[in-house]
Amino acid sequence: MTSRAIRTRWATAFGAVVALALAGCSGDDGGSGSTDDPIVVGISLPLTGDFSEPGKGVQRGYEAWAKITNDKGGLLGRQIELKILDDQSNADRVVADYEQLIGKDNVDIVVGPFSTRLVVPAARVAEEYGMLFVEPAGAANEVFQQGFKNLFYAAPAVANDHYNHLAEYLLALPPGQRPTTVAYAAMDDPFAQGTAYGLKAKLEAGGVRTVVDEVYPPNTTDFGSIAAKIASSKADMVVGGSQYQDGVNLIVALQQLRYQPKLAAFSTAPTSPEFAAAIGNKTEGILSPTGYTQKAPYPSNVEFVEKYTAQFGSAPEEDEANAYTTGQVVAAAVTAAGCAEQGECQKKLVDWVRGNKVETVVGPLTWDATGKPQGAHMIQQWVGGQIQIVLPAEAKETDIVYPKPAW
């Protein structure tokens, strides 16, 4: 065969492929504007691997949102259809998943996965395609330093602001009562460390001395030595920038050493339903920031808790609520813009979210230019065997107990 013939043959083949691709695209496009077609929402979630537990929680939150919205007639009169892929908690997979959802599956909307480590690569893909990207789990500061224009975090506050109400409370105490020394132990993880260091920065600025500052890798299994360091410092207060298992292990190790701080604050772990059983109910006085409570009186939350419980048989936790909140933000934008497909519409959606306040199950949310929510977390404390909101004053269910009883 001559080279000319080969070239012709390639050109024909290429032309055929392009034609087929175009036909495929136009076929998809043709349907998406119609009122009968569902609004397809693409999501990649860590349903297996390290983040599978919270990942499944987020999935339930999205499913609850789709069901509750569909039962009320959908968005713009169209039903919502979720298209969920499993990224196995893997940052490479999450990129491939969003490429597929946006590029190949041509979904109308994408929303975020779980964990900062997956949100950042996912947001990069969404940004590339000019898609609105509301996400339920990118609480670390670094998410908002990447220059994303389309990203919005659907929760009350970023990690560094979680303890704001506690810092204000402690610094407002009279000098005699205020803790003077604090021991910090944080997991080497942007979210967990962010929570502890946000409080550390504020307390240090207020003159409270740091006596222990430990960072441990996520695979740490033995907390005896860290606990020994904290106990030997006799710090007035201990702050754990923790996820679940490390928080529990550290608290037990501290209790084994009979360390009795005036205040103990741990992120994430104390709000988990398993927590009290895991540490043998020695929970009295332990504090934790939380972005969500089932008891919050916002109208959409009352509906969410009731319908979620009916759907899944148990009340929603924070992961579920964050995913639901993400759905609410997207729904508000779609309703206001009157569209949901890829292309021009996405710009409208982004502009709307940037300029407006959205009422959600975690309260009203607004965002700054980087997508960072403008609020703070509530502070909960174990009081009388129950976890209750103690700060801020306007949301509290009971008074903060300080100094905390012995554990």
Added chain:
Amino acid sequence: MPSGALLFQSVILGLLLGGLYALLAAGLTLYFGIMRVVMIAHSAFLILAAYLAWWSHARLGVDPLLSMIVTVPLFFGVGVVLQRLLLARLRPVTLTMMSVLLTFAIAVVIEGLLGYAFTGTQRRIQLGYGTASFGLFGARIAVVKLIAFALAGVALLTLYLLMKKTTFGWALRATIQHPDAARLVGIDTDRVAGFGFGLGLATAAVGGTALALDTTIYPSLHWHWIGPLMAIIVVGGLGSVPGAAIAAMLLGLMQSLLQIPMGTTWAQTIFYLALFATLAFRPQGFFGGRLAQRF
């Protein structure tokens, strides 16, 4: 400068931790000693035993220590079957390499089954004495850590006596040292190897139970353990149980003491530094004979 009290407390914590490490690594040493099998799934079996201890406590209300009445013989049996049905079929030339792949697969299967049966939720045994401790010259010793240490002591001593004082132990050691000669004097080395493997897994049943007493468990936890345990048996001299025990105690102690000036992340690298140092300067291990020549 750390206070004397903190140093003393750290020494105690380090020794307790070292004892646990010694128990967890004992099985690995046996497999390698007997058959040159690198058993990646050992830590997965530890977590499996930990789950069984948790399950028998949470669901049946049995003290986790009693779960060993079932898990130790069960694991022994599983070990014998695994060795006879799977590992014995690998070709001797590629045994070490292929055993890594095979046992890696077993580890993944166990992790998957644990996730399927118990979900990924993190579990912890809820004992009345979970946070109990007593004082010793100003330091505190947690009861659960002491129980784990005692379990390690009993298990390792039993293992030692079994190897030194029983006919089976002699046969096993003969098989380890010179399989051909052992066959010549009438030892059924295949059978002995199977029992040896079972013995290794039986230590995993004890180790997993000890582990479950004072830690939060989840299906993928075993990946965090296999690295340090492998480091311990290499430093200790592949195949030497006393070597592994000494290495485990020393590394546990060093980890605990280095934690004071250097923090957790660097203290954990001691395992890998020790591993590099061993491979570079003394590949036969610091505390044992070359490739299991001694027990």
